[in-house]
Amino acid sequence: MPKSKNRSFEEVHDVYAEYLSESQTQEVDSAYELAKKMHAGQKRKTGEDYIYHPIQVVGILADLKMDKDTLISGFLHDVVEDTPESNDQIRKVYGDDVADIVDGVTKLGKIHYESTEEIMAENHRKLLLAMAKDIRVIIVKLADRLHNMRTLEVHRPEKQHRIASETLDIYAPLAHRLGLANIKWELEDLSLRYLDPDQYYRIAKMMHTRREERDKEIAVATEQIKRAIDTLKIGHFEVNGRPKHIYSIYRKMTDKHKHFSEIYDLLAIRVLVDSVVDCYAALGAIHAKWKPLPGRFKDYIALPKPNGYQSLHTTIIGPNGRPLEVQIRTFEMHRVAEFGVAAHWAYKENKGSDRQAKIKNSDQQHLNAIQGILELQEGATDAEQFVDTVKGDLFSDRVYAFTPRGDVLELPVGSKPIDMAFAIHSDVGLHTVGAKVNGKIVPLEYEIKTGDIVEIITSPTPKVSRDWLSLVASRRARNKIRAYFRQQTRSTNIDAGRQMLEKYLQDKQLPLEESMNEENLTATAAKLHLFSGDDLLAALGYGELSLQQVANRLTEDIRRRREAEKAEAVQEALMSGEEEAGKELIRKGSAHPAGNNPEEDITIAGIDSMLIHLSKCCTPVPGDRIVGYVTKGRGVTVHRIQCPNVPKTPERSQRILQVDWNDPEGNRPNxxxxxxxxxxxxxxxxxxxxxxxxxxxxxxxxxxxxxxxxxxxxxxxxxxxxxxxxxxxxxxxxxxxxxxxxxxxxxx
Known part of the structure; x- marks a missing residue:
């Protein structure tokens, strides 16, 4: 895939003319003529005629052997946004598919948003939802973004940084999800070039310096592996080497805190064979000759990645005595590895056929994560929340578990059986009452690990609990649970919210009557951008608001007043020398604020409970050596023992108390x-x-x-x-x- 030189229209035309029929080629050519006409007189910041951008985009799509409608969309993807041409006119000439793809790629216009972040989030939501309906939308967008990244040097530094960050956060992971390996690698390398140019050029220079040595290593390794496989007499096979990409080396250096000289696997050997049987035979031949590194073998043939990628990965002690990664796959697997989901749009070899190879049902599992975007949209309240949800659910670390039938499901790290139940089907999730993992009953709090066989136990009627909202790890499951409770009657949700809140306040020894009166509920609702106290209770009932969030807002004035009154009484008693009286005041009047409290984390010598605050000046955390200091109006403030703000004068030493962590390991993460x-x-x-x-x-x-x-x-x-x-x-x-x-x- 060319990365620097602009190709002419004639060069790009020759690429797609090789696999499209004559009539299809003519249709694509006509789209080029329309784009050339509509963009006439427009220039890019590079100084080139604007038409060169869609030509390069189509060149990238043609390298992927995308279908006629995708190529037409590539030529026209900026026409609606930047010229008088309308989407309705495109629909009349080129049909619904092209019009929908162009619309999906086109940015939002004519709508006022409050901030740049909101505009970006809305554009991302529009793109992702269009992509979920037709995957070709994102393939065109990725080609568009790739060419824009190749010419990013013409923009000012702050814009370079913003676009590179967006590319690394959203577009490179999407390319990975779709199996578009070459696009992913180039997007990552180009992003790093602008986000950390010093490291990018430093790594590039060091790779170039060692290029001759690396080429020699590749030549020796490939020749020896060829000889080892040749003894198998398996027929046609290829062995070639490839260097690691700059971004992958950068991640290894930063994540593992290694210097470039400490990274030995800067290259990998790829073995291509005809069949799956030949893959395992080649693996055996390689392991028979070179010792494999323990824990570095991965079988993506038996357990493919969600984007359809299949290969055997092993790391051996290579011919030069250093680690060497070897990837073994069939030629067909390699085609999917290079083109990912785009491979499903490749045309049949006979040039005159109009029949497109649409996605087969057996291949649909590779797109499940992308199709799930539509479900993620259901629970999102705004565009930014939706985009964050997509990034969290689709781009986070994953675990892979099996159903009893042997189907593989991909879940976020930290997922519980309830997450898996909702991943199977919404009805399964709603009716879940228990689970078995590897044949044994486990609690619903069990954290699923890669390789677990999970059987979901269901009941005939829904058994959904509001407690599940704090249990699940996947946004999809959380959205489905919220949707279930949202569908309950308003009065049911209000009653549920009221019961939850009353129980919570009672457990925290906070006054129900003062906290739950109508005036306080209404005022708290306004703070949370709701109209009434009933709206607040209903939102709590169906899980839109968290219990701790509501309780904290509802009782903040009460807690603040009580803390001030009590702290003043304690201080007066301690300062007058009546230490036992002060401690007795604390014992009688103790109250725990809602939420995670220092009172629950810290013990004061000789006192059961006390009003406690962690100091803002030295920010102690569990495990630090700490002291307590009685502060007017604030109870006891806890400092690190070496904090300079802890008074050392004799007249104030009586206000210093011995304190200790109840759990030095910490019982909350923040x-x-x-x-x-x-x-x-x-x-x-x-x-x-x-x-x-x-x-x-x-x-x-x-x-x-x-x-x-x-x-x-x-x-x-x-x-x-x-x-x-x-x-x-x-x-x-x-x-x-x-x-x-x-x-x-x-x-x-």
Whole structure:
């Protein structure tokens, strides 16, 4: 697939004329003439005539051997957006399929949105939903994005960064999902070029420096593997080598904190054979000659990836004594690996046939994740939530489990049997009452692992519980559960919400009458952008709002007032020397705020419970050595023991209390910790630090950065962690980022 030189229309024409019939070729040519006419006089930022962009897009599509309608859409994909031509006119001339594909790729216009982020989210939603109805929409969009990335250098740096980030977050994962390997790799490499140019060019230079050595290694390895397979007498086969892509090397360096010189598997050998039997025979011959590395064998033939990819992967100690990855597949598997879902649109070899090879039913499983986008749309309240849901459900880490019949289901990491039940079918999920994993009964809280055989136990009637909302890992299951409760009568949801809230408040020893009066419910509803207290209870009842969220908002004024009154009484007692009286006040009046509370995490010596706050100046987390300090109006504030804000004067020492963590390992995942990173001022360093942090916690709460006069960059981070061990691991990882000098915790 050409990556730099623009191809002429004649060159692109020759590619699709090889596999389309004459009449189809003429139709595609006519679309080119229309696009050329409509874009006449328009220029790209590169200075070229605009028509060169659709020509290159169609060139990419023709390399994938896409069908006539997709090629026509490629020529016309910007016509509606950038010229007077309407989608209705395209529909009249070229039919519904072309019009729908062009409409799916066309950005939204004439609609006012509040922010750039909202516009982007709405455009992504439109694209993803159109893609779910016709996969060719995203194939055209990927070709469009690929050519735009190839010419991204003409834009200003901030736009380069935004487009590259969007490409890496959405379009490269989509290409991976569809099995479009070459497009995915190029999008990733081009994105890295703009997000972290220093690392990109550094890796490219080091790869070029070792190119001669690498080519020699590939030649030796391929020749020896050829000789080993040749002894099998299996017939036609090919062995060739390929270097790793820059982005994959970059990820290995950042994720595993390795220097380029420590990465040995910079190349891979690919073996292509005629049949599945030959794949396993070749694997045996290779393992007989070279020792395989334990744990590095993957059988994607018996267990294909969701995008249809099939291959055997093994890593051996190669001829030069260093690790060498070998991939073994059939020629047909290789075609699918290269073209992914696009392979289903390839035409039959006889050039005159008009019959398109549509997706077969047996291949539909490869598109299940994409088709599921339509279901994800059902539970989303706005475009940004929908796009986040798609990214979370489709692009997150996955586990693969079996049904008792041997079907493979792909689920997000952390999925429970309920997630799998809803992945099988909505009705199965709604009727779930239990599960067996590998023949044994397990609780619904069981976390599914790759390779598990999961049998769902159902009842004749729905047995859905609202507790499932906090149990499931997949957005699809959560949306289906919410939809079920949303369909209940409004009065049922109001009653359910009221019961949930009353029980929660009673458990937390908070006053029901004061919290649940109509005035307070209405005021809390307004804070959450709802019209009335009943709307609030109904939304809680069907799972749109979380119980903790509502309880916190409902009781915040009550808790704040009580804490202030109690803290003042305690302080007065302690300051007057009546320590036991102060402690007795605490014992009698203790109340636990809603939510995750420091009171539940920390013990004060000699006192059963106390009003406790974690200090904002030193942000202690479980595992830190801590002290408590009695603060006017705030009860006891907990500091790290080395915090400079803990008073050392004798007259205030009586206000310092001994405190300890109940669970030094931490019982919730989002204790705040503030960090400062000192680094060189280079393009991409902030992005690298954020990626490192995100790899070690799901809670990046705030980030800011500024450059000092001496050229040193200071990055301030607020993160959520479970305990000091996780925080230290996060800091160690961030300190390994290239050009980071130091990372430390902050004392404000």
């Amino acid at each position: 204790y705040d910790a503030d960090l400062i990173v000192t680094s060189a001022d280079r393009p991409g360093v902030l992005n690298d630090v954020i990626r490192s942090v995100n790899a070690n916690t799901h809670y990046l709460n705030a980030v800011s950065a500024h450059v000092q006069k001496d050229g040193v960059c200071l990055i301030n981070l607020s993160v959520g962690v479970r305990n000091v061990d996780q925080l230290q691991h996060l800091m160690d990882a961030a300190s390994g980022v290239h050009d980071v000098y130091e990372i430390s915790r902050v004392f404000h």
